[in-house]
Amino acid sequence: MVYLLLGKGFEEIEAITPVDVLRRCGVEVQTAGIGGLEIEGGHGVVVRADCRVEDIDQEKLEMIVVPGGLGGVASIQGSEAALRAIRAARAAGKYVAAICAGPSVLGGLGLLQGRRATCYPGVEGQLTGAVCEDGPVVVDGKLITSRGPGTSAAFALALAEALCGGEAAAQTAKGMLVR
Secondary structure, X not given: OEEEEEOOOOOHHHHHHHHHHHHHOOOOEEEEEOOOOEEEOOOOOEEEOOEEHHHOOOXXXXXXXXXXXXXXXXXXXXXXXXXXXXXXXXXXXXXXXXXXOOHHHHHHOOOOOOOXXXXXXXXXXXXXXXXXXXXXXXXXXXXXXXXXXXXXXXXXXXXXXXHHOHHHHHHHHHHOOOO
């Protein structure tokens, strides 16, 4: 199970694209809302979350995804349940993924020490201990980070490759006319 965190002000393309791509690959994905189930994105798109962040089942969790959007990131940083879920995923050796300003949450939790990562330009200072790179997507073991809205498809396909393998990700990309 993949859980994607949704906090008020999340970046819509960075949240919806991974959900869509992973579901196309047959991966079970649930969006987890912070502060309720009706979550408004940074551009006014309202999404109905599948569950509340407090309902994340750590036993089923394979990956947790942190989208960007400054409001959404602030919501995640202010949610002990969200931070607990991220810490638990990392401690259990599960995939942890973040895009845009989302990697700053991981940096704030101390999860990037000595790890390669990328983020939205200007957020690097919040990736405490990370070895920052400029690539659109950086995969360092079970840590996957990406730069921003324009890299959402590449990010989503990297998540698909991590969970389903390269062939499944390539077939999904081909069907979407991405590659």
